[in-house]
Amino acid sequence: RALTKQTQQLMDELGIHIDPGAPVSRLSMAQRQLVEIAKALSHDAELVIMDEPTSSLSDREAEILFEIVMKLKARGKAVVYISHRMDEIMRISDDISVMRDGRYISTSDKNDTTIGTLINLMVGREMSDVYPGRAQPYLRPARPLLEVNALNLAGKFLDISFALHAGEILGFFGLIGAGRSDVMNALFGVGRPEGEILMNGKRVKLRSPQDAIAAGIAFVTEDRKHQGLVLMHSIAQNVTMASFELKGSRFGILSNSFERNETRHAIERMNIRASGADQAVGDLSGGNQQKVVLSKWLALKPKVLILDEPTRGVDVGAKFEIYRVMRELAAAGTAIILVSSELPEALAMSDRLAVMREKRIVKQFDAAGLSPQAVMSYATGAMQS
Known part of the structure; x- marks a missing residue:
């Protein structure tokens, strides 16, 4: 009972709506990710490392996580946030470090860099367009496959x-x-x-x-x-x-x-x-x-x-x-x-x-x-x- 009460209090504090008694095996990928985040934050840690925390989250759940990160920063905690999503990195980071192929490349103040610069550092080459377009216009056949x-x-x-x-x-x-x-x-x-x-x-x-x-x-x-x-x-x-x-x-x-x-x-x-x-x-x-x-x-x-x-x-x-x-x-x-x-x-x-x-x-x-x-x-x- 004490564990259930403690879990419910933590979930409420974090804004996560999951039954503390539900088996994790029956949860969706997104719900499992939120449980993982709650588990990490159940300790009063000085340093919290988040490795791709939004990889299974929708925008709505991601907003909950961003609020959590801001609360941790306000309490004087240090956060290492690992992500491939450029908009997240630019939104919540103070300093941004880039790694490529297992090697450290550089660290920049968020205010002194751009998404385009970060992408070039990550891939090691110029990338004019993250999403390649069609070589030829698409002509839809009359009959569906x-x-x-x-x-x-x-x-x-x-x-x-x-x-x-x-x-x-x-x-x-x-x-x-x-x-x-x-x-x-x-x-x-x-x-x-x-x-x-x-x-x-x-x-x-x-x-x-x-x-x-x-x-x-x-x-x-x-x-x-x-x-x-x-x-x-x-x-x-x-x-x-x-x-x-x-x-x-x-x-x-x-x-x-x-x-x-x-x-x-x-x-x-x-x-x-x-x-x-x-x-x-x-x-x-x-x-x-x-x-x-x-x-x-x-x-x-x-x-x-x-x-x-x-x-x-x-x-x-x-x-x-x-x-x-x-x-x-x-x-x-x-x-x-x-x-x-x-x-x-x-x-x-x-x-x-x-x-x-x-x-x-x-x-x-x-x-x-x-x-x-x-x-x-x-x-x-x-x-x-």
């Missing part, structure tokens, strides 16, 4: 309907708990929703991930360490994990030449920084791990690629590489669904944007010329559909 009609799953999402065309990037945006990841799981055969899913006009039944893969759907999940990789295995084993049965084996025996060729191609294409194909994925940086996850699915040459928070917890250079590959895939005809909690990313990389709130799609936009204010008004409920 994927159609989702009135998809429902009790407690997860309601009446989800949208179309996705070959070569298109369809963004999904919403606050934490809006139901975006649950929809993506259902499209990959996890769960048994009611409704209709069509590929090239033909109805498909996606009862398992195997069914989804057979239909040409690939899924980069938001939790790469637990759902996307086997950390103790090598880069080569992870890259070919999803494709060797279909493309790289005979009588159930893995082809070593397939594994070597596929891994070499992945390392070159994604610019994966590693000592070699045999290096354990768990030893790589977050950005390079994400590149391995993406490479695993690209080996299948999917028709539809679902990316759930593909740049979460990766640095600016790795983000640029992922964006570049997304553009290449779309130009080659791959249909992409991009789930992102970073509104600038969703706006810059999407051709159309679907906004979810309270388990439903409340609005679909053409992304060209779309303002962040318009998107947030639907995501928060300020504007009703």
